[in-house]
Amino acid sequence: MYGADLGLTNPTILALHQDHDGFLWVGTEGGLFRYDGDRFRQFSADPIAASAYAHSLYSSPDGQFWVGSNLGLYRWTEERFTAVPGFESVELESSQAIGSDGATLYVATPAGLRSLPLRGGGPPRLVSPKWSYSVYVASNHDVWFTCGSFVCSLRDGREREWGGDDGVAPGRWSSIAEDTAGRLWLRSNDKVLVREAAGAAFHAPPGLAPLTSTHGTHLVPTRLGQMLILHDAGLMMCEGDNCRNYGVESGLRHAGVITALEDREGSIWLGYSGHGLARWLGRDEWQGFAEDEGLADPGVWRIVRDAQGDLWVGTSRGLFQGAWEGGRWRFRHSDAVGELAVYGLAAETDGSLWVGTFQSQLHGLLRYYPQTRQKVIYPPAPTFPQFAIYELSRDASGTIWVATPRGVMRLAPGDAELQPVPLPIDGASVSDVRNAANGLFVASKKGLYIQQGAMRRLLTKASGLKENWVQSISIGPDGALWIGYFSSSGITRIDFTGGEVHLQHFTVDDGLPSNVVYSQFFDARHRHWLTTDSGVAVYVSDHWTNYDTSNGLIWDDCNAHAYLAEADGTVWFGTSAGLARFHPSPQPRFILPAALITSVLRNDLATIDTDFDSSTHSLGLRFTMLSYRRQNPAFRYRIGSDTDPWIQTQAREVHFAELPAGSYRFEVQGEVEPEPARAPGVSDSGALVSFVALPGELAVHAGRNHLVVVAAAGGRPTESSRGTRGGGGGADPRSDRRPGAG
Numbered sequence: 001m002y003g004a005d006l007g008l009t010n011p012t013i014l015a016l017h018q019d020h021d022g023f024l025w026v027g028t029e030g031g032l033f034r035y036d037g038d039r040f041r042q043f044s045a046d047p048i049a050a051s052a053y054a055h056s057l058y059s060s061p062d063g064q065f066w067v068g069s070n071l072g073l074y075r076w077t078e079e080r081f082t083a084v085p086g087f088e089s090v091e092l093e094s095s096q097a098i099g100s101d102g103a104t105l106y107v108a109t110p111a112g113l114r115s116l117p118l119r120g121g122g123p124p125r126l127v128s129p130k131w132s133y134s135v136y137v138a139s140n141h142d143v144w145f146t147c148g149s150f151v152c153s154l155r156d157g158r159e160r161e162w163g164g165d166d167g168v169a170p171g172r173w174s175s176i177a178e179d180t181a182g183r184l185w186l187r188s189n190d191k192v193l194v195r196e197a198a199g200a201a202f203h204a205p206p207g208l209a210p211l212t213s214t215h216g217t218h219l220v221p222t223r224l225g226q227m228l229i230l231h232d233a234g235l236m237m238c239e240g241d242n243c244r245n246y247g248v249e250s251g252l253r254h255a256g257v258i259t260a261l262e263d264r265e266g267s268i269w270l271g272y273s274g275h276g277l278a279r280w281l282g283r284d285e286w287q288g289f290a291e292d293e294g295l296a297d298p299g300v301w302r303i304v305r306d307a308q309g310d311l312w313v314g315t316s317r318g319l320f321q322g323a324w325e326g327g328r329w330r331f332r333h334s335d336a337v338g339e340l341a342v343y344g345l346a347a348e349t350d351g352s353l354w355v356g357t358f359q360s361q362l363h364g365l366l367r368y369y370p371q372t373r374q375k376v377i378y379p380p381a382p383t384f385p386q387f388a389i390y391e392l393s394r395d396a397s398g399t400i401w402v403a404t405p406r407g408v409m410r411l412a413p414g415d416a417e418l419q420p421v422p423l424p425i426d427g428a429s430v431s432d433v434r435n436a437a438n439g440l441f442v443a444s445k446k447g448l449y450i451q452q453g454a455m456r457r458l459l460t461k462a463s464g465l466k467e468n469w470v471q472s473i474s475i476g477p478d479g480a481l482w483i484g485y486f487s488s489s490g491i492t493r494i495d496f497t498g499g500e501v502h503l504q505h506f507t508v509d510d511g512l513p514s515n516v517v518y519s520q521f522f523d524a525r526h527r528h529w530l531t532t533d534s535g536v537a538v539y540v541s542d543h544w545t546n547y548d549t550s551n552g553l554i555w556d557d558c559n560a561h562a563y564l565a566e567a568d569g570t571v572w573f574g575t576s577a578g579l580a581r582f583h584p585s586p587q588p589r590f591i592l593p594a595a596l597i598t599s600v601l602r603n604d605l606a607t608i609d610t611d612f613d614s615s616t617h618s619l620g621l622r623f624t625m626l627s628y629r630r631q632n633p634a635f636r637y638r639i640g641s642d643t644d645p646w647i648q649t650q651a652r653e654v655h656f657a658e659l660p661a662g663s664y665r666f667e668v669q670g671e672v673e674p675e676p677a678r679a680p681g682v683s684d685s686g687a688l689v690s691f692v693a694l695p696g697e698l699a700v701h702a703g704r705n706h707l708v709v710v711a712a713a714g715g716r717p718t719e720s721s722r723g724t725r726g727g728g729g730g731a732d733p734r735s736d737r738r739p740g741a742g
Contacts, residue, residue: 001253002277007040008033013271015095016261017057019065019076022594022626024263026277027054032067036598036624037633038652043081058098060105062118068092073107084116086124095218095259096134096175101141108132113145113154128152128159136176138184140198146173151186167193167202177219179227181240187219192229207243211236215258215273222262230257235270235280247328248292253278267628279628285585286552287329290578294331295320298555300574302345303564306353306370311572313579314342319355321370329581336368336375343561344392346400354400356389363387365402365411365418380409381417391561395435403430408442423449424458431486432473432561438496441481443470448483452496459494464503466492471560472519477526484517484530491517491530513537513546518558523565531558536573536582547582554578595635595670597623597687601655620655623687625670634671639664665690 002008010030017025024035032054033040056068065076066084073087090109092098099106105116112129116122130147137143143154149170151162162168168186175187186193186202190212193202211231220228229236234247234255247255252270259271268280290298295315302314311322312334319336322329337357344356348367355366364379364387380387384406391403400411402418406427409418425444432443439452447460448470461468466489474482481494490507507515514532521529528539535548535556548556555577562574573580599606601620625633636646637654646669654666669686 001275002035002040002279006035006038007042008035008277009042011276012273013259013277014053014055015057016259016269016271016277017059018261018263019059020063021596022264024261024269024628025057025065026271027057027067027069029053035628036596037626037628038624053093055093055095056097058100060100060118061102064118066098066105068094068097068107073098084124086114086116094133094174096136099135099137099143101137101143106135106137106143106145108135108145113143113147127154133172133174134176136178138178139182144176144184146176149173151176162202165201167195174217175219177221177227179221180223180225183227183240185219185221185227187217187229189213189217205238205241205243207241208236208238209243209245215256218259220260220262222268223266228260228262228268230260232256235260245328252280263628265627280552285582286547286554287581287583288552288554288578289322289329289331289581290554293329294333295579296333298578299559299576300579301559301562302342303562303572303574303579304345304347304353305564305566306347307349307351310370312345312347312353313574314345314355316341318342319345319353319368334368334370335373337362337366344389344402346392346394348394349398354392354394356392356402358388358390360386360388365389365392365400378411378416378418380404381419390430391432393434396437399435401433401435403433403443405429407444408433424456425449431469431471434473434475436475438475438479441473441475443473443483445469445486448473448494450481450501455499457501459501463501466490466505472517474520474522476522476528482520482528484520488515490515491520511544513544513548518560519563521563521565523571524567524569529563529565529571531560531563531573533557554580595623595625595668595687597621597668597689601653604655618655618657620653621666621668621689622653623668624652627670635668636671637666637668639666641665663690 003011008026010028012029013026014029015027019025026033026035026040031042033042052069052071054067054069058066060066067074067076067081070091070093072090073084073092074081075084087107092107092109094108097108100118103118105118106127107114107116110131113127113132113135114124115127116124128145128147130152133146135143135145145152145154147161151168151173153160153162171188171191173186173188177185179185182197184195190210192205192208192211194205195202211229213231218230222228225239227238229238232255234245234252235257236243236245246252254272254275256273257270258273261269263269270278270280272278289295295313297315297317299316300313301316304312306312313320313322313331317339319334319342320331321334322331336353336355340357340359340361342355343358344354346354348354351371353368353370355368362377363383364377367376367378388405389402390405393401395401398413402409402411407425408421408423408430410421411418423442425442425446428444428446430442430444434441439450442449445468447458447468448465450457450459459465467485467487469486470483471486472484476482483492483494490505490512493504493506495502506512512530514534516533517530519531523529530537533556535546535553536558537544537546547553553573555575557576559574559576564572570581570583573582599622601607601622603618604620623635625635627633634648634650636648638644638646666689667686
């Protein structure tokens with residue numbers, strides 16, 4: 001959320017817009033704000049920005065920025081707003097009161113549709129005298145606007161009214177938009193219409209349920225072809241006739257959204273009434289589920305689908321069944337193990353479930369039949385007190401392998417009791433066990449046991465492992481074995497060639513997001529995933545891409561063995577604060593952000609002057625990167641030539657004092673967020689300042705992305721920062737994410 005701590009002092013968001021430079025503009029009930037990725041700046045000196053309700057924010061194709069408000073129409077020029085003649089005191093209360101083609105600006109007003117040339121000046125012209133609320137220029141340059149109770153279009157100067165014969169019933173139509181397929185959409189408070197092609201009639205989308213909007217009636221097209229429809233119960237996303245509603249379970253902080261914006265990086269921004277501004281984390285890739293969806297305890301330890309396709313979730317307070325109902329996931333507590341913690345879960349081919357608990361009350365392994373609610377207990381032989389299950393797995397033969405605090409046990413098909421498996425680990429605590437075609441692998445407190453054909457081997461720290469206590473095992477598509485440790489030691493790849501064991505270790509120095517790795521697995525696309533204490537990560541295109549709460553993951557701290565990879569590429573993750581679902585979907589093309597110098601500081605005070613006398617003893621530069629994906633972006637800068645070294649920083653200001661006479665060149669670049677298909681790097685576009693130290697005076701000449709500074713003082717660089725926004729906040733619900741810790 002973005003609020004008063006970052007300078008956005010009013011929580012009711014009326015309008016959102018990103019201008020050609022990349023700045024985010026926010027219209028509120030308390031004035032107009034601009035966000036540069038660091039702070040929101042309110043333009044309190046401008047009447048339009050300080051006291052007006054800025055409902056309509058718009059950039060015309062020539063780069064000009066316009067604001068429509070209850071006080072009239074304004075244009076942004078030279079860092080201030082100026083009233084546009086002919087629109088004084090004209091109330092523009094629509095979020096879509098302004099539109100344009102390449103040559104003409106159109107403004108919807110209560111006195112009719114008016115136009116204004118973008119170049120050359122001239123007074124506004126009345127295009128249509130009918131009362132108008134919204135205007136939109138389509139890709140074919142047809143001008144669509146609301147006209148009284150209907151919708152009108154303008155082509156080659158000829159006006160046409162679209163009414164009942166065209167599928168448009170009388171009403172207060174307030175929003176018009178076109179998707180990337182050329183479909184035209186109309187919106188009122190309670191109706192949505194779409195026209196499939198030019199000349200066709202409008203109709204209601206068949207897959208769209210009735211919607212009600214008390215506040216905003218926006219239509220927001222995305223670059224991926226979807227249409228976002230805001231309403232009181234969330235955000236409806238339509239792609240053709242397929243519509244799906246998104247609410248709090250999909251990352252929305254609140255259901256009622258007033259306004260929305262897709263920025264040029266593909267992030268969706270949401271404005272609420274009284275709840276501030278939010279960036280929709282994860283877009284339609286991530287969903288999160290906790291108490292609101294029925295999970296009584298958000299600590300999720302195991303996830304599986306049964307033979308009927310139902311989803312089952314093992315938590316710290318029992319087993320839950322998930323079902324897709326009414327366009328959302330709901331979870332219900334089952335009677336399988338009551339309130340016991342589920343630390344082992346596997347599906348059987350007949351629809352039953354194998355369930356293991358950390359507590360000893362069951363005295364064995366449970367087979368649960370959901371259809372009949374029958375329960376069968378398979379006790380250990382011999383029986384021993386405080387029996388607990390840390391993990392279980394089913395091999396291709398149907399044998400169930402069980403990791404316990406006292407070693408490995410197994411249940412072969414037809415057996416009535418769990419049988420101990422003799423291994424050279426002396427009854428050590430076992431965290432994971434896998435029996436596959438290429439061998440038996442056991443992760444224990446005393447090392448990793450490997451059984452392949454005639455080979456029997458216990459790998460320990462003395463054998464080259466990072467630690468003795470191995471936490472998890474995963475077998476890669478190429479047959480390599482991957483292990484994680486109970487300690488903060490990263491991961492290890494193990495290859496078997498010619499009877500030899502080869503180890504390769506990986507840590508944060510190799511790109512891992514954390515050395516604390518709880519689990520790892522490979523999905524249906526053979527992508528390598530990690531779950532850690534700081535989010536999840538996937539290895540794609542030779543680098544690790546990390547996902548955390550800033551991307552839409554419900555919580556950063558994951559739980560051991562809590563994952564499910566499905567055939568369609570969907571991946572489920574269990575965390576200490578709920579269940580997360582990731583479904584890969586196309587994302588808009590990433591546009592490289594540019595670093596910008598936002599202000600010059602004279603003696604630590606911002607100034608717009610361009611001439612300074614010799615009393616200037618300090619020159620400062622403030623810079624930013626107009627990328628909003630990162631909460632704390634990094635920068636690098638250098639002073640000198642292209643061969644001088646870069647200095648890394650997370651500060652947004654550099655000050656110079658006591659520079660010796662000479663010519664200087666200051667350059668700053670912003671770090672680019674790693675993308676799944678691209679390695680990390682820096683923005684191709686930076687900001688540059690050239691200045692010369694001379695005796696006498698300091699002169700500054702500023703351009704958009706390039707500043708030329710002539711200086712008599714400046715020099716030793718110092719860094720400062722306004723502080724950074726905190727992360728998820730709050731104490732960790734659990735002190736350790738592993739079963740059997742301590």
